[in-house]
Amino acid sequence: MARAKVSRKSTAIDMTAMCDVAFLLLTFFILSAKPKVQDPLHADIPASTTIQALPETDFSSLLVSQGKVVFSVEGTDVRMETLRGMADQYKINFTPEEIKQFAGLDSYGYSIQFLKQYLAMSNQDRAKYPVTGVPVDTTDNNELFWWVKNARKADKLVHNKELKVAIKGDSKEEYPTIAKIIKTLQKQEVNKFGLITSLKTVAK
Amino acid sequence: MAELDTSGGGKKDGGKVRTKKQSTRVDLTAMVDLAFLLITFFILTTTLQKPKAMDLTMPDKDEKQNNQLPVPETRTMTVLLGTNNKVEWFMGQPSNPLTAPTVTGFGKSGIRESLLDKSKEVLAKSGKPMIVLIKPSDKSTYADMVSMMDELNIVGNEQRAIVDISQPEIDLLKRDNIY
Numbered sequence: 001m002a003r004a005k006v007s008r009k010s011t012a013i014d015m016t017a018m019c020d021v022a023f024l025l026l027t028f029f030i031l032s033a034k035p036k037v038q039d040p041l042h043a044d045i046p047a048s049t050t051i052q053a054l055p056e057t058d059f060s061s062l063l064v065s066q067g068k069v070v071f072s073v074e075g076t077d078v079r080m081e082t083l084r085g086m087a088d089q090y091k092i093n094f095t096p097e098e099i100k101q102f103a104g105l106d107s108y109g110y111s112i113q114f115l116k117q118y119l120a121m122s123n124q125d126r127a128k129y130p131v132t133g134v135p136v137d138t139t140d141n142n143e144l145f146w147w148v149k150n151a152r153k154a155d156k157l158v159h160n161k162e163l164k165v166a167i168k169g170d171s172k173e174e175y176p177t178i179a180k181i182i183k184t185l186q187k188q189e190v191n192k193f194g195l196i197t198s199l200k201t202v203a204k
Numbered sequence: 205m206a207e208l209d210t211s212g213g214g215k216k217d218g219g220k221v222r223t224k225k226q227s228t229r230v231d232l233t234a235m236v237d238l239a240f241l242l243i244t245f246f247i248l249t250t251t252l253q254k255p256k257a258m259d260l261t262m263p264d265k266d267e268k269q270n271n272q273l274p275v276p277e278t279r280t281m282t283v284l285l286g287t288n289n290k291v292e293w294f295m296g297q298p299s300n301p302l303t304a305p306t307v308t309g310f311g312k313s314g315i316r317e318s319l320l321d322k323s324k325e326v327l328a329k330s331g332k333p334m335i336v337l338i339k340p341s342d343k344s345t346y347a348d349m350v351s352m353m354d355e356l357n358i359v360g361n362e363q364r365a366i367v368d369i370s371q372p373e374i375d376l377l378k379r380d381n382i383y
Contacts, residue, residue: 015232022239029246046347048354051256064346166257171347175285175340178349182366186262194257195350 040109040131041065043170047200054194058161060151061196062144063107065170067177068133069144070109073151077158079103085150086112109133112143136180145184152188166194260353263365275335278302279326282337283315284373285344285352286382291315295322298372307380310351319359336361339369343383 034056043065056074063070073079080103087094090112094102101119102108109131110118118126136144148165155163165185169178185193277296284292290309296302308314319336326334336356340349349366356364377383 012229012231015236019232019236019239022236022243026239026243026246029243033246033249046350048258048350048357050354050357051258054257169346169350171345171350173346174342175344175346175349176342178346179340179368182262191262193260195260195353196257197350199256200354 039063040070040107041068041170043168044172045168045196045198046171048195048197049200051197051199052194054166054196055164058155058159059164059166060148061166061168062148062181063109063168064173064177064181067174068109068131069136069177069181070107070131071134071144071147071151072107073155073163075155075158076103078151078154078163079105081154081158082147082151085153086146089146089150092116108147111135136184138180138183142184142187144181145187148185148190149188152190164194165190166196168196258350258353258357276330279330279332280335280337281319281322281326282339282373283352284369284377285338285340285348286377286380287341287343288382289345289348289351290382291348291352292377292380292382293318298370298376305376305380307382310348310355315352316355316359319355319361323359323361333363334361336364338364338366339373340366341369341374341377341383343377 041063043063058074058078060071060073063072073082080099083094083099083102086092092112092115094116098116098119102115108115108118111132111134114132118129121129134144134147136142152163152165155161167178167181185191281293281295282298286292286307290307291314292305292307293315294301294303294305306318308318310316323334326332338349338352340352353364374383
């Protein structure tokens with residue numbers, strides 16, 4: 001009696017569909033990706049239980065660590081307009097080339113007088129240069145005040161929206177530094193702002 | 205995964221030299237591997253980084269008009285933020301507190317308990333919510349302020365303000381060794 005033979009099938013699978021899906025997902029992730037930006041100063045953010053998501057546009061954040069403040073605003077168009085406002089304020093002339101370069105900067109943590117020199121540096125030199133912080137004080141020449149003010153003006157002009165300001169502070173930061181920043185914001189009637197925190201589950 | 209080439213080829217007797225017909229199937233395994241590797245990389249580096257924030261609303265600081273209402277001291281609780289994550293709270297005014305200033309910490313058995321107790325008491329007595337004044341001292345950290353605002357959010361207290369600390373209050377903190 002002849003035994004029924006199991007026909008041997010090929011182990012190769014058609015991968016076309018799988019490959020299609022994989023590349024479709026890949027394309028989606030690449031397009032929706034926003035590269036992680038390395039903060040110029042390390043900040044260990046505090047945790048809280050009540051948090052809201054922050055907008056991705058029309059948003060400015062002030063990184064506070066070791067008594068220094070680093071200013072940043074989202075959107076290249078807003079950044080360019082902000083710098084134009086700052087140039088008017090401090091009577092510094094920036095070439096269109098410099099303005100374009102500034103639009104590519106994620107954050108700025110130096111005095112405005114240093115900006116021209118900073119823009120002339122190469123990327124590696126910039127990363128190596130220690131952050132001195134945007135000067136903050138209570139006088140009329142408070143640079144942080146003008147940065148925030150011009151960013152708000154720029155956002156209103158470009159997107160016709162209210163700029164949302166958030167403070168990203170280090171947990172160990174002493175209160176007087178934070179108080180100085182809050183005063184700066186209140187001086188231009190920004191009474192509502194965010195404090196960037198990480199999520200903590202409430203201990204019941 | 206190699207596949208056997210079963211198509212004939214080569215020279216046949218008396219025939220022309222024919223080009224070998226190749227299979228159109230390509231092995232996609234390596235390509236799929238690579239694609240998934242990249243997907244994993246992009247997932248891990250991006251979408252997990254969404255900043256979150258706690259909203260903070262400060263009272264309007266208009267010096268020109270003074271439309272502030274006097275606040276009954278029985279309804280106000282003052283919380284002083286000291287050093288080493290310690291807080292000190294009392295009801296009423298610093299010169300003449302209605303309850304003795306108490307030093308405590310954050311968390312469930314710390315300031316939250318007192319906040320819940322007192323807000324219930326105030327609500328029962330006056331029918332109005334309690335007002336909390338937060339006074340961070342120069343020795344307190346940013347984390348303390350955030351924790352304090354968070355405690356108020358947990359208890360559901362809406363009436364609060366961050367106020368500058370005054371000298372008698374600093375003395376109080378000094379007395380209790382948290383300055």
